[in-house]
Amino acid sequence: MDEYRKTVLSLLEHESSGISALREQADEIIRAAEICASCRGRIIVTGLGKSGIVARKIASTLTSIGASAVFLHPTEALHGDLGILSENDVTICISKSGRTEELEFLLSYFKRWGLPIISITAERNSSLSEQSDVAIILPTSEEGEPLGIIPTTSVITSIAVGDAIVSVLVKMLEITKERFRKFHPGGSLGHRLTKVSELMHTGDEVPVVSPDATLRDAIVEITRKKLGTTLVMQGEKLVGILTDGDVRRAIQRTDIENPLDENVMTFAATSPKSIHPDALAEEALHIMESNAITSLVILKGNLVVGFLHIHDILQRRIV
Numbered sequence: 001m002d003e004y005r006k007t008v009l010s011l012l013e014h015e016s017s018g019i020s021a022l023r024e025q026a027d028e029i030i031r032a033a034e035i036c037a038s039c040r041g042r043i044i045v046t047g048l049g050k051s052g053i054v055a056r057k058i059a060s061t062l063t064s065i066g067a068s069a070v071f072l073h074p075t076e077a078l079h080g081d082l083g084i085l086s087e088n089d090v091t092i093c094i095s096k097s098g099r100t101e102e103l104e105f106l107l108s109y110f111k112r113w114g115l116p117i118i119s120i121t122a123e124r125n126s127s128l129s130e131q132s133d134v135a136i137i138l139p140t141s142e143e144g145e146p147l148g149i150i151p152t153t154s155v156i157t158s159i160a161v162g163d164a165i166v167s168v169l170v171k172m173l174e175i176t177k178e179r180f181r182k183f184h185p186g187g188s189l190g191h192r193l194t195k196v197s198e199l200m201h202t203g204d205e206v207p208v209v210s211p212d213a214t215l216r217d218a219i220v221e222i223t224r225k226k227l228g229t230t231l232v233m234q235g236e237k238l239v240g241i242l243t244d245g246d247v248r249r250a251i252q253r254t255d256i257e258n259p260l261d262e263n264v265m266t267f268a269a270t271s272p273k274s275i276h277p278d279a280l281a282e283e284a285l286h287i288m289e290s291n292a293i294t295s296l297v298i299l300k301g302n303l304v305v306g307f308l309h310i311h312d313i314l315q316r317r318i319v
Contacts, residue, residue: 007146014144018157021139022164028136029161032092032118033168035134036067041088043069044115046077048102050151051094051158054120058092058162065166065175074102077109085113092118092162096138096154098126107131120161122154136161194316196284197277200298200306201227207307208233209264211240215250216260218242218268227309229295232268238297238304240268274299277306285313 022029036043043062047055055071062069072081091110095103098121110117111131119132122140129135138161144153169175207225209218211234221230222244232240242264250259250267259267274297275284284296288310298306 011144011152014142015153015156018139018144018153019160022157022160024139025136025161026164028134029164030168032134032136033165033172035090035116035118036062036092036165037169037172039068039088039090041068041086041090042084043067043090043092044072044085045069045092045094046072046074046103046106047094048074048100050155051096051100054155054158054162055092055094057159058094058165061162061166062169065170065173067169072106074100074106077106078102082109085109085115087113087115089113090116090118092120092165093128093132094120094158095126095128096122096151096158098123098128100128103128120158194281195277196275196279196281196296196298196308197306199281199312199316200277200308201312202306205307206304207231209242210234211263211265213264214260215242215247215262215264215267218264219247219260222247227295227307229307229309231272231297231304231307232264233304236303238272238299238302240265240270241272241295241297242268243293243295272297275308276300281313281316284308285310288313 043059045055045059045062052073059069059071070084072084093103093107098119104127107117107128117132118134118136119128120136120138121128122138123129124135124137129137138154138157140153142148142153143150205225207221207227207230209221209230209232211232218230222228222242228244230242231238232242246267246269253259256262273287273291273293275287277298277300287296288294294310296308297304298308
């Protein structure tokens with residue numbers, strides 16, 4: 001067992017060291033991102049074997065931030081798929097050795113089209129790196145597993161380079177969470193980036209009573225709107241909030257003879273928690289959980305524009 005544990009730790013240490021050593025390639029990574037940022041066509045990502053799998057991942061990540069990227073299989077490219085190329089494209093070529101035969105054939109076409117070439121390779125003096133506009137050199141040609149030949153460290157470091165390029169592009173292109181969500185409307189990412197404005201109740205759905213209302217009136221409104229709470233509004237001004245918990249505590253009070261006939265402001269909280277409609281639902285949930293509450297007032301400036309209950313978030317499976 002100790003031998004196996006040593007193997008695991010050795011591999012992880014090797015891969016970790018490889019990623020750390022990529023810091024020396026920071027300038028080249030930034031130059032690569034600048035070329036991608038100025039691309040007026042598509043970012044063509046290519047590689048064969050394990051490098052092809054990495055290329056697919058990088059293309060997919062680029063697409064996720066809204067970049068027009070596509071994976072091009074080197075072999076299929078030579079049998080008809082070169083038709084996807086245009087003079088406005090940028091290419092990212094991945095090959096550990098930098099001497100993949102199929103990729104070398106492809107490079108000649110990229111050069112003929114005058115396309116910028118970004119390479120990710122472990123060989124500084126390879127034909128791939130020498131023909132590239134930007135060559136990002138992986139820190140080691142050695143793999144981290146016992147045989148030293150199975151693509152492991154080279155794969156991890158290649159993926160890290162792709163992730164770094166995408167991270168710089170996010171800054172260069174000023175990509176926001178809102179823009180990112182446009183390309184992830186479904187799944188957990190889409191749910192996590194849901195805005196409060198997409199979930200909140202508005203108009204007649206919002207429970208409201210005036211400051212002159214009695215506790216009885218407030219209970220009727222809470223029951224009618226089925227949100228377990230009512231806002232207390234003086235015209236357009238928010239002056240308080242009453243929850244079903246406040247109602248229960250009010251009825252249990254022994255110092256008031258008939259709580260139901262008392263003014264609602266006797267029991268309402270005057271400083272309700274609020275959030276902006278453009279905030280993320282995940283943030284709203286955090287506020288609710290941190291303050292042990294189940295609802296928030298949605299304010300835009302001082303104007304009440306909606307109301308959000310914790311059930312609205314949970315039903316959308318934000319978490």
